[in-house]
Amino acid sequence: MSQKTVKPFYNPPSLLVKQLRSALLIRKLTGWTKLPWWTTQAGKIFQIAAGCQGVGCFGYPVHPVWEVTARCNLTCDHCHARAGESECPDELTTVEAKERVIDPLAQVDDFKSLIFSGGEPLVREDIFELIAHAKMRGFYPIIATNATLITPTVAEQLKNAGTLGIAASIDSLKDEVHDAFRKKQGALKLAKEGIANAAAEGMYIQINITASKINKDELPEIIAFADDLRAHVILLYQFIPSGRGQENSGLELSSDEFRDEILRIGAQQKDLHPVIAPVGLPEYWALHNVLKNEGKTSDVLRGCICGNGMFYIKPNGDVWPCAFVPLSGGNLRNTTPTDIWKDSDLFKSLRNRNNLKGICGECSQKEVCGGCRARSYAMTGDLFAEDPKCALTELERRRR
Secondary structure: OOOOOOOOOOOOOHHHHHHHHHHHHHHHHHOOOOHHHHHHOHHHHHHHHOOOOOEEOOEOOOEEEEEOOOOOOOOOOOOOOOOOOOOOOOOOOHHHHHHHHHHHHOOOOOOOEEEEEOOOHHHOOOHHHHHHHHHHOOOEEEEEEOOOOOOHHHHHHHHHHOOOEEEEEOOOOOHHHHHHHHOOOOHHHHHHHHHHHHHHOOOEEEEEEEEOOOOOOOHHHHHHHHHHOOOOEEEEEEOOOOHHHHHHHHHOOOHHHHHHHHHHHHHHHOOOOOEEEEEOOOHHHHHHHHHOOOOOOOOOEEEOOOOOOEEEEOOOOEEEOEOOEOOOOOEOOOOOHHHHHHHOHHHHHHHOHHHOOHHHHHOOOOOOOOOOHHHHHHHHOOOOOOOOOOOOOHHHHHOO
């Protein structure tokens, strides 16, 4: 296989137009006033967006996320990967990681960024080598981390390896709440220090928050904290009963709580520097779309990107359509990313929203939202069932 280099984020130029249109639509839907500041950060943001084709769950499509290990220094209540429970003996080796993951991923024209996730990717001994290899192939590397291991030395190593930015997790500004959720005393203090160390190296900063019963009333304060940090993006994850989350399903919000979150956070977005991108809540953009009467915007607002923007690689090489959907479209040890991305029946079925059932199949916002496929699968066992906790009203679903 020839060693192809990833095309830059501005190739083709139409991608830049889509990114600009996405930002303008966010401003129109939420009254966002900080777009001028965001444009001053364009050098980082355009690289991070890496040719995004709109706004959707997990922030933007299209991008691969690689769970490089299930090992972790924490054992968080919500972890879909059940990280920290085992040594993961089937983890891809360094050679396999380069030859079966990074190099073939560069063959897929849609892929321009590569997110290294876990578990905790920093516990993998060859992580800097893998990041450097991805950078050499032209990817824009990002590391999703609990940030507790980012000392000044580690931050410098990440930067030198080619890491463009970090996505760091903060679930509460109260030590006792965050630390209990993450199962480690001092986790919040260490995470804040890690974020500061990465910022000192000039890296892009993204804050990940998992919204649940334990912090739903604190979300505005956590978001304000991220704003004070001048984070570029906030990924607002919703607690989904997947992995270890199945044992803590009582932490998931209700439909009414989801709706309240959408309206409160949407109002807060107006004066924030970072853009809030909800994960596991595709109704966010659908509701704002209805309230602003924007009509057909599905070419920019993509909603759920399960299999339609997300390419989630497990430590053993299995490829899932979403981090929270434990179904494999193939394994990179014996097939290529191109074959899975283009030809997998699982991925192709998720791209056809005519497969959606119930209220999701009938909804006026079907193309803008699509319902959360992970929640549907976790709660019903049916990947295409209606989202059991849809935050839209019956009137909004029927509106055309």
